[in-house]
Amino acid sequence: MSFTVPANLEAEIDKLITHYPVKRAASLMVLHAIQEHFGWISQEAVEWTAKKLELQPINVYELVTFYPMLRQQPMGKYQIKVCRTLSCALGGAYELHKHFCEKLGLDAHAHGPQTTKDGKFTVEFVECLASCGTAPVMMVNDDFHEAVSHAKADEIVGRCK
């Protein structure tokens, strides 16, 4: 499998590295840049990053597995993130999550992000989105939605083309 980093991304990463006193310190920013471009971080990307930063692959792999927002699998075109911290949990976040999963044919009880077979949607729980007064809240990619009823949820999904 070929993993190639385009020249402009590599130039951006090289510049990023210069912002830190030691190469290792740039690890997270380099991973962000890679995820921004590819959408996820493959094993080849981990190895490429390790080589770039003069580290062992395990050092980068530790980071990638630690942060849930660093993706180890390709994600859907639309990433539905349902908040499940206390207020939202009380406000029906679990029901909302289940509603999405049932609507999109996903397993509501599986651990971690669930992606539809066609690669269009990913549904997952996230922690506090900082809008406890309007629970339950959720995000679709970078768009924020408050007080999401099941009807509103259907409408949101409908708008995703």
Next chain:
Amino acid sequence: MSAAPTTETKPAPPAIEKIKVKVDGREIEVPRLTADWSGKLMPTTMIQACELAKTDVPHYCYHPKLPIAGNCRMCLVEFGTPALGPDRKPILNPDGTPKVVKSPRPAIACATPVSPGMEIYSNTPGVKQMREGVLEFLLINHPLDCPICDQAGECKLQEYSVDYGQSASRFVEPKVHKPKSVDLGPRIMLDDERCILCTRCIRFTKDIAGDDALGIINRGSFNTLTAYPGKAFDNNYTLNTVDICPVGALTSKDFRFQMRVWFLKETKSVCTSCATGCNILIGSREKKIYRYTPRENDAVNGPWMCDYGRLNYKWIGREDRLTKVQSPKSKVQGQPASWSSALTEIAELLKKTPAGSVAIIASARQTNEELWLISKLKAKLGAISDSVSRMGEGDKLLVSADKNPNTNGAQLTGIAANLMGANLPKIVEGIRNGKIKTLIVFGEDVTRHGMGADLLGKLETLIVSDILPNATTKLAHYLLPGCAHAEKRGTFTNTKGRVQKFMKAVEPPGDARPEWEFLHDLVCNVTGQDGFLTIEGLFNEMANAVSALNGLTWAGIGDAGVTVKI
């Protein structure tokens, strides 16, 4: 006799200031600085002070020869420091002693430096509660599969459970399950459910072995020790991680499920795989050796040893070991000869040999005592002698390029030529031109060193002692079965000139006898000089005779050995 000559040529360490601290009410003096894992002087920690006070502080992640991690929290202790008034002067009690104020919070003893006047409390009810709490947390996801765990019997979780464990678990939730039987590398098997995430193995392989191969992935209760997917954990020091793993997470594939550790007899010995001479413990039961583990000796190997040396023991128990004495007569009769008849015959033969007609090739794998006894024969017979050099690859940590465990012993006793192996061509030439008629070989297959079967066929007498059969033993007129180091006592002199003794772990097979024993008989028969029948006496006699060893005694060299000038 009391002052064994140690030529450890380290510069005298600079005097380190002492400070007074109290451990559980007892005042002791500790150095302000102590060498850390890398030998660098760092402020003395509470756990080191407690060790000096002979107070045991339970711990998992702390290891004196590894960088401090401070993650297991088992070594939490309470402490107090002298109180200072607003004038920065110590506040005194009514009786004039400094007032010590107990810290409201505990501290981890492994990473907290001591200060003058500090008081460490390691046996308070609070400390006991903390240890119980830490242990309870560590056991939450632990599989409790002690009955089939290889670590059972030498497991810190078990030991501290005896001291601080609860009789019943309060945990009713389902346990987190993690990978089992993970094939981490060619010699290591990992059980992630047993792992307590102390990171000793990670620090060892990164900082000691120099192979940053292990890490902890995922987070929270899903934390999992692993190597990078698809990458084997296969450096030459991996098995040390099994030793330092405080629980049964990392196990040796070689030792796994072979023997319960409490049935093993542990015998102090020395590794023979190279000239470093790492100190080891041989774990054996009845006649079988099950494992080698490193025995800490900071002058040689610290607490480590290489994987190659550790696993190089199976030849000792091989089925085809030489177990019978052979003489020309017994060969014809097809029956083994007796030791006494063979040794008498050999002595008679040797006594008749003209000076210069005998050559001796004795391996630098023989012990100091054996080589010295052989040197007595050499002197009496006017023989030429040498050993076989065994150079290979070394590394920067422990492995020496010299694969003979006793090169220096062969040099000190005068058996080896100054340049080891330089006499071998002369011996070949001597046999070829008929000058050398008798060859005595100890522990080498000389057919691999320029003396083919046709050349050896020209000899009148070929006397061979060895442990395993080879082309030379097949041609021998007299064959004397010898012992592996694990089957006898003796000493080796390592590459730095450290004379180290090893003890007997198992019985030799069949009629095999320690070489020094039958050499003693032979030397007595040939030279008429009686020696000592015990290894202690023999060693002391040798130490008197060999100038480099003068002043050493068997008792005096202790378990850790003594370095002599080479």
